[in-house]
Amino acid sequence: MNIKLPSIAPHVLGLKTGNEDQKQIVDSGSISRTFEKLLQDVNQQQFNAEAKKVEILVTENKDIHGTMLALEKAELSMRLMLQIRNKLVSAYEEVMRMQV
């Protein structure tokens, strides 16, 4: 996958197999695009959460509910993405197990 996302992408995308050819099989059209978009979304949420944390700590704007909201969103979107990733991986593994 050609995604240049900074913080989390490398760790998450490590599909354990590590083999470029096998990655290609999972890389088909809409799934990878959807997943890319999801990753960007997750990244954005993480970024927002970080920004809100810094803001409440160093500025005078103590936006408590705003910060909590951002933290929750970041966590949930991360969970969703990881869950999808897990499903993709297990689907892939199941395909690989098929006797041809």
Place this chain on the structure above:
Amino acid sequence: MSFISSFNVSVSGMAAQRQRVNTISENIANANTTRTPEGGPYRRRIVTLAAVSNDRTFEEELRSQERSLDTATEVKVVGISQDNRAPILRYEPGHPDANQEGYVAMPNVNMMEEMVSLMEASRSYEANTAAFNATKNMAQSALDMGRNV
């Protein structure tokens, strides 16, 4: 959206009411003081309150985001002045401070008035405390949002 401004407002209210209570207590304590350093009987003290809009520098204005609604108005004691109503004359010829006709100039402090004001200031103080606690409760519940999810 921050609760800090609400806290500051309630605190200013408490401080103002406390000043009122102090002043009223002083009035009550001196209700019979016929002799003062500046001459004449004690004169009733009055606390003057004024609203204070949030005074921010231009830089803070630029940095803050949704400040179009400037919602917090604190209160401040802008002065403690003297009640210039005439002293109350009481007929007491034997009193050391009695004048030729035997009248003593007593402080223009009405005990009933002061007691009522005292109770009212006390109640206002408590209302500000309740407001402070309400705000704190809201902030706390926002914090707890992350806990049980």
Place this chain on the structure above:
Amino acid sequence: MFNSKIFTLLHKTLDFRTQRQDLLTSNIANKDTPGYKAEDMVFEKSLEKALHAEEPGLLNTTDPRHFNGRNTPPLEMVKGQRIHSASPYPDFDGNTVDLDREMAKMAENQLMYNASIRMLTHQFRMLKTAITEGR
């Protein structure tokens, strides 16, 4: 995942109630300030209008700043309105704060704020359950 209106609605409600808390505490603090006019804030109707604003005949917009042919702002942009809460018994010095009414309003504000937090927590919990499927 967070595009449903309920999140925006709850977030806006929390923001409004925080601002309203400012106004209510200011009223209480200025209960004895001569000439002070008690203020309050309304936003529920504006929020409702913005919620039901999916009308036909909207103009196409490619930028959030474009006008889209209707008068209601999108939910995120709704602003609360400050009003004067006239007390039926103003003081002789022009002060219009009615302490009991303010305390009652503050109790309501606090309750609704806490309720909104609960609802938001509930939303998150539902999503979390859906994502993890209870596992």
